[in-house]
Amino acid sequence: MPQQDQRKMDLARRLLRHYQAGTTDSAPDVMAMPVDAYLDPDRYRAEVDQVFKRHPLALALSIEFPEPGSWRAMTVLDVPVLMVRGKDMRVRAFINTCRHRGAPVCENGHGLARSRKFSCPYHAWVYDDRGRLTGMFGASTFGDVDRADLGLTELSCDEVSGLIWVTLTPGLRPDIRQWLHGFDKEVDTLDLGNWYLYDQRAFEGPGWKVTWDGYLEGYHQEAVHPETVGKNTIANLMAHDTYGPHQRFVFGRKNLGQLADIPEDEWVPDDHIRLIHSGFPNLSLSGVIGGFCLASMVFPGKDLEHTVTIQNVLVHKKPETEAEIEAAEVFSRMGLIAVRDEDYDLGFKIQAGLASKGNQAFLFGRNEPTLQHFHKWIAKLCEEAKAEAA
Ligand code: FES
Ligand SMILES: [Fe+2]
Numbered sequence: 001m002p003q004q005d006q007r008k009m010d011l012a013r014r015l016l017r018h019y020q021a022g023t024t025d026s027a028p029d030v031m032a033m034p035v036d037a038y039l040d041p042d043r044y045r046a047e048v049d050q051v052f053k054r055h056p057l058a059l060a061l062s063i064e065f066p067e068p069g070s071w072r073a074m075t076v077l078d079v080p081v082l083m084v085r086g087k088d089m090r091v092r093a094f095i096n097t098c099r100h101r102g103a104p105v106c107e108n109g110h111g112l113a114r115s116r117k118f119s120c121p122y123h124a125w126v127y128d129d130r131g132r133l134t135g136m137f138g139a140s141t142f143g144d145v146d147r148a149d150l151g152l153t154e155l156s157c158d159e160v161s162g163l164i165w166v167t168l169t170p171g172l173r174p175d176i177r178q179w180l181h182g183f184d185k186e187v188d189t190l191d192l193g194n195w196y197l198y199d200q201r202a203f204e205g206p207g208w209k210v211t212w213d214g215y216l217e218g219y220h221q222e223a224v225h226p227e228t229v230g231k232n233t234i235a236n237l238m239a240h241d242t243y244g245p246h247q248r249f250v251f252g253r254k255n256l257g258q259l260a261d262i263p264e265d266e267w268v269p270d271d272h273i274r275l276i277h278s279g280f281p282n283l284s285l286s287g288v289i290g291g292f293c294l295a296s297m298v299f300p301g302k303d304l305e306h307t308v309t310i311q312n313v314l315v316h317k318k319p320e321t322e323a324e325i326e327a328a329e330v331f332s333r334m335g336l337i338a339v340r341d342e343d344y345d346l347g348f349k350i351q352a353g354l355a356s357k358g359n360q361a362f363l364f365g366r367n368e369p370t371l372q373h374f375h376k377w378i379a380k381l382c383e384e385a386k387a388e389a390a
Pocket of ligand 2: 214215220221224225338343
């Protein structure tokens, strides 16, 4: 059996044991988190600077860049980013501001630049797929400048495990493998580079911590999602592993208990478990039904009460027949309803009540080890950055 199937077998065994015992992977204690952690604007600013701007973020999927010249431009936090696959097949990321006087060299969006050139809309300076300044309109009249110094400002960018990881601060070059702590090996089992991107949409959510609190546990599945993802998933049952700040957790599908009656050598773990990979601080890869996956990237939005989510609907292979297209559509609709209309709708209400002082602290149960891990890592990274600055 291939290694990845062995991993899934182990996970299925762990979940089945919990299911039979009425237990779940747990933290040692209940953890209390003062609600100030969700409200304090200084703390939020520090988190944006120390968590989101200093470490690699998963900004896009490799499959969005199928060929040289494939590009995507997006504004993340306040940073305009242009990603492009070069002729050498490497994806690079740049700050999307022209070095003449700052215009974005292309509009936010995505596409294929067959010429692998980007011409600034202001005075038509031209950049290539490596960000080099290759053309200046009226160059002989402009005066003496060193073009080699006037390439687009490059950001650290790595393509790992079917994802494009970018660090938003120029000059910072974190080691991606070190940052991922082996999480990449887990994500590799999904083979993200070979899926089909069925849909991509962006929508607003509540503040980033309220939003992630919803992504990171299965305790609420049946109460919040009885007609969508809760239909397929056993609530409050989880196998949990961590990789530095990142996490992989596994839920049982409703038919998990059937495994007890099937000889192990006949198990098909994918039919009974549901893997979720959570890349700190902005990525969720969630397999809900076999052959379908939601890849969500969540970014702080206009203020501490808002986020923007880019939700990618992935299908294992391009749907061709009417039945395959219908199945993809059903999954896609379910993903949108479960996240936007169920999780985020509730999240906005939580967000609106935060300042009421009805709670001095929020509680993360022993059965919510994922949330405990997430919040501890936010604090740890902010403290480390503070210590470095001191
Ligand atoms: S700002 Fe881009 S060419 Fe002038
Ligand atoms: Fe949810």
